[in-house]
Amino acid sequence: MQRVGFIGLGLMGGPMAANIARAGYPLTVYNRTPAKAEPLLALGARLVSTPREVAQSSQTIVTMLADASAVEAVLSGPDGMLAGGQAGTVLIDMSTVAPEQSRRIGSGVAAQGWLMLDAPVFGSTGPAKDGSLGILVGGDEEVFEAQRALLEKMGKHLFYFGPQGSGATAKLCFNLMVASQVAGLAEAMSLAAKGGLDLEQVGRAILASPVASVLVQRKIGNMVGNDFPAAFPLKHMHKDLGLMVGTAHALGAALPVTASIHQLFSAARARGYGEEDFAAVFRMLAEMAGL
Ligand SMILES: NC(=O)c1ccc[n+]([C@@H]2O[C@H](COP(=O)([O-])OP(=O)(O)OC[C@H]3O[C@@H](n4cnc5c(N)ncnc54)[C@H](OP(=O)(O)O)[C@@H]3O)[C@@H](O)[C@H]2O)c1
CATH class of the missing domain: 1.10.1040.10 (N-(1-d-carboxylethyl)-l-norvaline Dehydrogenase; domain 2)
Structure with missing residues (x-):
């Protein structure tokens, strides 16, 4: 099973990460406020203190953050994800951001050899808990198909719309x-x-x-x-x-x-x-x- 990272354990991210942990993926998590990771530790997730360490341990990283500036904050800088990841790392950003912001983030990570899907969700905390979210995907279709099994741990309804930013639209x-x-x-x-x-x-x-x-x-x-x-x-x-x-x-x-x-x-x-x-x-x- 691929090694997964998860960043952003808020109202939505916490239960979504829990579903990934329950499915048996080796999971490394980070949250700006570390206390919110507590329930995940009982499910076997490993909590680290920087996004860089998440990237060092993960082949695929899911972000579920407030907005685009939060996504950019955890990507950049000496402790950011990009400082720790290898070429070929897949970033799945599930935060709600504008299509333009998603494309900007996508080109930033592509410059380091990463791949990216935008995969925002419909459904609120209930569907996040029971794994029945709708997931609206943009990005390379082959990358989407390769990540389908992981996405299905969080959502029941998966829709692929086209190139990067289409899910955000x-x-x-x-x-x-x-x-x-x-x-x-x-x-x-x-x-x-x-x-x-x-x-x-x-x-x-x-x-x-x-x-x-x-x-x-x-x-x-x-x-x-x-x-x-x-x-x-x-x-x-x-x-x-x-x-x-x-x-x-x-x-x-x-x-x-x-x-x-x-x-x-x-x-x-x-x-x-x-x-x-x-x-x-x-x-x-x-x-x-x-x-
Ligand atoms: N709630 C819903 O029903 C729902 C449904 C569909 C989509 N969404 C979208 O999903 C995303 C997450 O929503 P949510 O309801 O889970 O929000 P939330 O509970 O407010 O969680 C936001 C997350 O972003 C982190 N964050 C915010 N600013 C940051 C920064 N500058 N650096 C690092 N981390 C930062 C927060 O960390 P801290 O814990 O440290 O604050 C927290 O982990 C949003 O884009 C939202 O629009 C929400």
């Missing part, structure tokens, strides 16, 4: 729909509250109707209960909305609805809701409505 399209559904639900619930309706009753009616997507089913309870423990932190959805608007601008596509939702999330983040689940955009709308 697909991921932004997904999150565009996720953001707009949840923003729409939050506006509906805010209007209902302002109109004096009982939110539990409104929630029951929505769940009985055709608008009750799986996502709406997951998030409506947060809004009714006004409680938003982070599954997907609002700060990350705000980052993704910025990537959508920036990518659309670069490509000449118009995203008028998404641009408005981006502004709403900017306000919610500035208001201090960045660490809560992104459904906490409801709090922002409730405040704007004077509730």
